[in-house]
Amino acid sequence: MTFLETSTAAGRTTFRLARPAVSGVLALRPIAVGTLLAAVTFAAFCVSVADGRIQIPLTDVVPALFGHGDPGTLLVVRELRLPRALTGLLVGAAFGLSGAVFQAMTGNPLASPDMIGVIAGAQTAVVAGIVLGFGAGLGTQTLGVVGALIAALVVYLLAWGRGTTGYRLVLVGVGVAWMCTSATDYLVARAMPYEARAAVGWLVGSLNERGWHHVRPLALAMAVLVPAVLLLGRWLGTLHLGDPVATALGTPVSYARIALLVTGVGLAAFGTAAAGPILFVALVSPQIAQRLAGRATPPPLISAVTGALIVLAGDLVSRIVLADARLPIGVVTGVLGAPVLLWLLVRANRTGSGG
Amino acid sequence: MKRDLSGTPEPDLPHPPELHATGLRLGYDGTIVVDGLDLAVPTGRITVIIGGNACGKSTLLQSLARLLTPRGGAVHLDGRSIHGMPTRQVARRIGILPQSPVAPAGLTVIDLVTRGRSPYQTWWRQWSVEDERAVTGALTATGMLEHANRPIDALSGGQRQRAWIAMAIAQGTPVLLLDEPTTYLDLAHQIDVLDLVVDLNRRDGRTVVMVLHDINQAARYADHLIAMKAGRIVRQGHPAEVVTAELIEEVFDLDCQVGVCPVSDAPMIIPMGRHHGARTPNLAVR
Numbered sequence: 001m002t003f004l005e006t007s008t009a010a011g012r013t014t015f016r017l018a019r020p021a022v023s024g025v026l027a028l029r030p031i032a033v034g035t036l037l038a039a040v041t042f043a044a045f046c047v048s049v050a051d052g053r054i055q056i057p058l059t060d061v062v063p064a065l066f067g068h069g070d071p072g073t074l075l076v077v078r079e080l081r082l083p084r085a086l087t088g089l090l091v092g093a094a095f096g097l098s099g100a101v102f103q104a105m106t107g108n109p110l111a112s113p114d115m116i117g118v119i120a121g122a123q124t125a126v127v128a129g130i131v132l133g134f135g136a137g138l139g140t141q142t143l144g145v146v147g148a149l150i151a152a153l154v155v156y157l158l159a160w161g162r163g164t165t166g167y168r169l170v171l172v173g174v175g176v177a178w179m180c181t182s183a184t185d186y187l188v189a190r191a192m193p194y195e196a197r198a199a200v201g202w203l204v205g206s207l208n209e210r211g212w213h214h215v216r217p218l219a220l221a222m223a224v225l226v227p228a229v230l231l232l233g234r235w236l237g238t239l240h241l242g243d244p245v246a247t248a249l250g251t252p253v254s255y256a257r258i259a260l261l262v263t264g265v266g267l268a269a270f271g272t273a274a275a276g277p278i279l280f281v282a283l284v285s286p287q288i289a290q291r292l293a294g295r296a297t298p299p300p301l302i303s304a305v306t307g308a309l310i311v312l313a314g315d316l317v318s319r320i321v322l323a324d325a326r327l328p329i330g331v332v333t334g335v336l337g338a339p340v341l342l343w344l345l346v347r348a349n350r351t352g353s354g355g
Numbered sequence: 356m357k358r359d360l361s362g363t364p365e366p367d368l369p370h371p372p373e374l375h376a377t378g379l380r381l382g383y384d385g386t387i388v389v390d391g392l393d394l395a396v397p398t399g400r401i402t403v404i405i406g407g408n409a410c411g412k413s414t415l416l417q418s419l420a421r422l423l424t425p426r427g428g429a430v431h432l433d434g435r436s437i438h439g440m441p442t443r444q445v446a447r448r449i450g451i452l453p454q455s456p457v458a459p460a461g462l463t464v465i466d467l468v469t470r471g472r473s474p475y476q477t478w479w480r481q482w483s484v485e486d487e488r489a490v491t492g493a494l495t496a497t498g499m500l501e502h503a504n505r506p507i508d509a510l511s512g513g514q515r516q517r518a519w520i521a522m523a524i525a526q527g528t529p530v531l532l533l534d535e536p537t538t539y540l541d542l543a544h545q546i547d548v549l550d551l552v553v554d555l556n557r558r559d560g561r562t563v564v565m566v567l568h569d570i571n572q573a574a575r576y577a578d579h580l581i582a583m584k585a586g587r588i589v590r591q592g593h594p595a596e597v598v599t600a601e602l603i604e605e606v607f608d609l610d611c612q613v614g615v616c617p618v619s620d621a622p623m624i625i626p627m628g629r630h631h632g633a634r635t636p637n638l639a640v641r
Contacts, residue, residue, distance in 0.1 A: 014487070016483070021479075022480065023481055023482040023483055024479075024481035024482050025469070025481060025482055107459050231478065234473075234476075234478055238470060241457075241470065242453070242456055242457060244417070244422050245453060245456050247420075247422050247442060248420060248422065248446065248450060248451045248452075248526075249470060249471065249473045249474060249526070250442050250445065250473060250474035251442070252442050252443075295461070296458075296459045296460065296461035296462035296463070296506070297459050
């Protein structure tokens with residue numbers, strides 16, 4: 001055997017190393033699409049850093065990111081621009097990855113954390129914190145994660161307790177999401193005017209006034225959760241063939257599903273805690289990534305990059321194109337995402353996959 | 356087999372598997388479907404389970420593949436309880452194709468068949484020499500090589516079923532369990548799939564257990580036939596001994612005559628029904 005073998009058979013390019021014994025299928029299109037999307041995302045990130053009341057030339061942005069440039073520019077970049085851009089980048093990636101995990105695991109495009117009550121759970125907990133007065137700073141993060149986990153647990157027990165179908169999960173999830181939304185509405189209605197305004201401001205999802213205290217918890221969480229998803233990702237390939245086939249192929253189904261569920265919920269929860277519920281990103285990003293990459297199921301990493309790009313681009317649209325309207329990012333993604341949801345529903349019914 | 360394999364590494368070379376169940380008690384939620392069932396699967400043979408609807412035949416097959424945890428009793432593979440073994444280790448010895456599995460839209464045949472290798476794959480080793488050999492072999496055996504790049508959902512029913520069987524073949528297990536592999540196929544494709552099962556048994560020496568609805572096909576393709584009713588085995592053995600008019604009456608509650616299949620010498624049943632059966636049969640009656 002030569003040191004490196006590659007071959008192209010049945011439209012797939014495969015590689016095999018003699019030592020160490022590494023081998024796999026090289027999916028050329030996803031690699032190309034992923035690289036391209038990452039480049040565009042980086043460009044959007046740079047524009048986001050450059051744009052503002054004090055315009056920074058794009059040529060100065062990249063050096064400033066690495067700590068080169070005049071002190072004034074560095075101060076603006078580090079203290080004002082980076083937290084917002086990084087929050088957008090990380091929140092988008094967290095939502096995209098979370099959606100990919102849920103959708104790939106259930107084989108159902110509607111099973112994303114914003115549809116099945118996970119984000120709604122985080123929402124209720126954070127709003128409760130704001131209204132009842134214990135939800136500042138780290139409290140928001142903790143409440144968001146706890147709320148999301150509780151909602152996910154309820155959905156899991158009701159829908160997945162015995163046997164699983166993606167359809168059942170969506171139905172139960174939508175029910176739980178509505179319950180959480182009602183609770184949130186009740187809290188806002190009963191709140192004092194100042195708290196109510198703070199809660200509503202948080203509820204639409206926004207990147208305004210983000211600081212490093214928004215970035216740090218999310219970045220830490222993702223440093224743990226992203227590698228976890230990549231390691232667990234091997235099981236996604238069998239889980240979407242259904243529990244019996246996955247078991248037949250040696251996947252420890254219950255353990256794999258709980259591990260993936262916890263990572264997916266964690267990503268959605270920390271994302272929500274950092275920027276509020278930015279709607280539809282978790283639902284739409286994996287679907288777009290899947291189509292761009294030409295795969296049958298959402299590819300996790302490309303979904304994450306797509307999510308980051310959607311949030312950064314949406315934020316730029318609201319800041320630059322719709323500057324007068326001062327729309328928060330959550331409204332932009334909501335307006336753009338709703339038609340995609342409709343399209344998914346129509347398509348799901350036509351293929352008879354039940355969602 | 357009295358060998359104690361606990362604590363010793365699994366041997367690399369596949370040895371003839373020995374699969375048997377003792378005192379099986381199976382059910383879903385509140386209902387018990389099978390109670391106190393013993394079964395020894397003949398190694399290297401094709402075993403077919405027949406029986407009426409809801410007689411527990413699929414339930415039994417699922418428990419043999421540890422898809423269903425028994426309420427009592429155990430399934431043993433080479434002397435060890437399969438429910439106590441790591442599921443990945445079982446997946447290298449027993450393959451099962453459940454009834455009408457569904458693949459995500461757009462998944463290609465070769466991607467599906469490659470999934471059959473997952474019991475052997477690691478995060479860094481996804482396409483070893485053995486993986487390639489097993490996948491190519493499975494695609495060739497099922498005649499799916501030319502369709503390797505097509506999405507499953509674009510295939511005809513017969514091709515789709517062969518793609519799934521190819522996945523189970525690629526898993527390279529000495530035991531293969533098939534739950535109604537001919538359901539939803541037209542007659543030509545049914546025979547096609549059953550002939551493929553015979554190839555897997557005769558050529559590769561795999562032990563096959565399958566559930567079939569068609570009694571005549573079961574009698575023709577089985578080396579060992581098991582007739583079930585209400586969760587228990589009514590009779591088992593060579594098809595010629597099992598398929599009799601009395602047994603069919605008992606198991607299926609159906610009046611019939613039993614003749615001999617002119618092409619395979621297997622017993623063949625002709626159901627009577629309410630409107631026929633008055634005439635003297637032309638078949639050589641056993």
